[in-house]
Amino acid sequence: MTEILKVSNLSKTFKLSLKQQRIEKTKEKKKTAVNNLSFSAYKGEIFGLLGPNGAGKTTVLRILSTMIKPDSGDALIDGVSVVAQSELVRSKIGFLTSELKLEEFFTPNYLFDFFSDLHKIPSEIRAERKQELFDKFGINDFSEVKVANLSTGMKQKVSLVISLVHNPEIIIFDEPTNGLDVLTAKVVTDFLIELKQEGKTIIVSTHIFSIVEKICDRVGILIDGRMIICDTMENVTSQKSLEDVFFDVYAKVVGETK
């Protein structure tokens, strides 16, 4: 197995504003989102990050995508540091999160070309890639319709395609099926499996157990910024279902904390 992602002692703390302190019902001025986190992912696998809201899943993925920097620790993606060589990392990954929006004024066709330009994709490769992805997700029918006029599902498909314009080796998806109807969600999950079969590595965060059970080779359970379990799906679910494992672990960790 080739290690393609190596996360080492990653920590991230956020300052809390007064408003956030009120929402979180705390007087602490800082919140540790990720606490000394280490894990690895291997080429050609789907790694699932599972955890409740506020566990730190999104923060980990944002660090991996170089949107934010860790306070300490580092992550190497295909041997490239997210801290020291963030631009190079961004050219190696495809990142999709609900936070990332597409400019609604433009059409999927224009956006594909625009992001291909930013990724320096040669025009002959671009046309082929566009055809392939647009066919797969049925975007040809609305490729000249402004994003503003598309449904949520259509927008999600376009976002997915845009994140893959450069055919990245590592794909990082934060809650990829959020807000999608069951049909579109199935298209997305089937596509992730297809990508895996093509030898791509996929890091996906979700709180939907069935998706993790269905598509992931390995799983990491994240609670309060700490990696509680990180193992293959086979090992994690050898005795109990993933849901039971998660709730047992969660009760134990929260009990320890209190």
Place this chain on the structure above:
Amino acid sequence: MKNNILTIMKKELIRFFCDKRMVITVLLFPGLMIFLMYSFMGDAIANMYTVDDNYTASICVVNLPKSIEYIANNSGITLTSIDINELNVSKEKLLKKDIDICVVFPSDFDSAVSLYTTNSQEAAPNVEIFFNTSSTKSQTAYTTMTTLLDTYENTMINKFDINKSDKIYDMASEKDTAGSIFSSMMPMLLMIFLFSGCMSIAPESIAGEKERGTIATLLVTPIKRSELAIGKIFALAIIALLSGISSTTGTLLSLPKLMGGASDSMTTNYYALTDYILLGVVILSTVLLLITLISIISTFAKTVKEATTSVMPLMIVVMLIGITAMFGDGAKSEIYYYLIPLYNTVQSMIGIFSFKVIPENILVSVVSNLIYTGIGAFVLTKMFNSERIIFSK
């Protein structure tokens, strides 16, 4: 494959020029509205202070002296003699604007004037003129009557005259007059127009992208933050420049109409191509600086609304700097004034509009603006790198 700066510029320009609403409101409306507004104001002001040449003023006079009647007849002014008992009725008519003025002479005006000497301790004979300032016709009649009385007074005590011949005594050329008027008004107007142009697009492009989450999508591509900052600044500067050209054209075409009553010499024909080129270079460097400043402020904001509000203090500063053009005597000659951002633009514009260009000062002004823009672009790049600024909620 293209340069990322050009890719960002192209995207911003397509975003703007394919949006009819934006093109109309940012490019067409400012010039058109300024032209229509100033032209309309010019006509309205001219109408307000002008009375038809054929109009005969209605002037009622109590105790009309023979001497005044004679001068009035020679001047083509019609005076209507009334009795002192009709004075109150005449005042009522004046109030209702049925007559223009009402003049009351002392009963023995001619003899009293001839007997009066300035050495005597007595009060001079007093003429009362009732008028109504809310009526342009009344104001004109009042001026006519006081001029007539001045003429009468001069015929009695004339000792010397001033500028009585037909010679031209005002040594200012029409070009200088136009330069003086343009240089006092245009810098302020241009600063406001340029700022408005920048303000109408920069907050939307920066804070708007933050608010909608689209800037984050750009930031996870391999593009350098500096390329994103420079691409946006250049594209926005082009749009703001076009908006500035629209407003300036509207102003230059309509200002002569607005100032029409003040001087016939108000024309832009005195300015040569080099003046316009210099003005264009100064404006371009200023637009780059303004766009950079507004972009920095907008990057701090979480929403377009917040950005627009935050930019207001800068707008006030720009207006105050623009107003300084209306005071003082021409452009400053000391070179250090041309290092002060925005103030250097106003001083350069004064120099250009008043035909007193000092090339070194214009050069210093433009170069310093470009340096400030470079510093601003660096700051903007740092801000795009800051997760606290870009991803703050």
